[in-house]
Amino acid sequence: MDLTGQVVPFRFTERDMMGSGSVSNVFRMDRYIAVKTPILYHPDDLLSDEQAERSAVSLISIAREKAVYDALNNNPHPHILQTILHTTVPIAIFMPLMLHSLGHWMEIERPSAPSPLRLRWVKEVASAAEHLEAMGLVHGDIRPANVLLASDMHIKLADFDSCVQKGEECEAFTVPFHDAYEEVATHKSEQFAIGSFIYTLFTGHEPELHITGRELLAETLPNTEAILGGEIILKCWKKGYESVAAVAEDIYDLDLDDDGRDGDESETRSVNGSDTHSSRLRVNGHAGPEVMSAERIAELREVCRTWINVRAS
Template identity: 35%
Template structure:
């Protein structure tokens, strides 16, 4: 028999499918919730068995990160509702930052929206640093937007501890040395990725987007970066991040806040208010997930 994708729950079908990545599949549950689960095949081919094993590892890595984040939430990190053997129930988002930027190239995104995104993204990455984590695959495809058009950092299947070897190297969002080596996970690796994300937000396209991948990588290996002179707000921050000049992501966050004329204390107060709102909504979302799981156990639909 031919291989076929195995659904994590009986009521799910291809109609519920949203996306697929190296870490697994994402399925629509309802207007508030999605399920991210490892890739499973029935009648799997040998290469698909290897893919399944790798997907299982990635989802388990992501579950471990989300368990930490459930105890220490951040308003710009995707909310995990519950982890179950089948996968991870997450708050549903509107789109990826990558899709939003691609769709808006002919319709300029307002400067105040760009500035808010840069601040929100930097805050989320600094929060991971505070928790002793390095995202490890920071790029627009792994950054989501919610219904309020706010940043929601996601995809933690490549997240590691500081000092560990990076699990992925996605150019132009990863620092690459002369011998194609990457730095250990930490402030240098993470602020490089952050710089390329800030550049993409501000200019609407990747650094050296006009070059083929080989030429782009060669530029990055020589520490040659596109001009940021047109960005009077974050240009200096971007350049310093590319060159790894900040001792921490927290230092980057402070610089971003300074550029926007905002204080750290005020930002923390605003963040706490949103975190409390998220916490208030969590029991209702968890109840929706538990109802879905109970219906599946009874063989029903949702």
């Protein structure tokens, strides 16, 4: 993670960095709070066209994300990240510190991820996406890297820099969570991402899709017959649902005890991960998540402001 040439606020250093994307950096403020900032380069340096464009896109993206979080904070959901404070000078978003992204957790803990936990994460993401749809929003980039894992092992959907109103142009085309064909953000683009998210969580790896920038053909799609919720995944890829709410409704009905019985035939549907009695107890033993109260947000906001003043002195 290289900060060379960048304008880094609050005297952060590379040692404070938790992650870096195409348009933003995330730093650790303390044990409880993280700070997301745009990627900006020193104006007195001779910037390349790439650096100038990156800075411009970064500013637009974080402004969009701030606006989305403002709306979401007024209508919170237990599986959507709430932010604490938005500043304009310097530009930053202060948010609760999570363990790490679900994508990172799967990389380091994939073999030991209990099946019930994976299923719960899928249901929690579906719930978050359904909430966004009810607000007229499309996340636009649902994938494990943009889903954060809290200390209680519940998830928070985050990274709203690609989130737009339904019917607006898509901002992200991340394959295999976007088919590089849909240009308008709707329930179609969102359900495609959810299908790939389920596949990734339940198999432990991303689907290999034959992406051409044209509509996907059925014969190019991975076989999902042996995967729990395989029919849902396939229907999402084919954009067969009329809404994200309809996708979520089918996902909520998924059960690890479902043996896929259909008439006289039966087939065991799998989720890649341990599925022991003890693993189910570990998952079910966690209390359900709650949204942060206004009092808690106000308390953390004061902590942030005090920290900002100290850093500015």
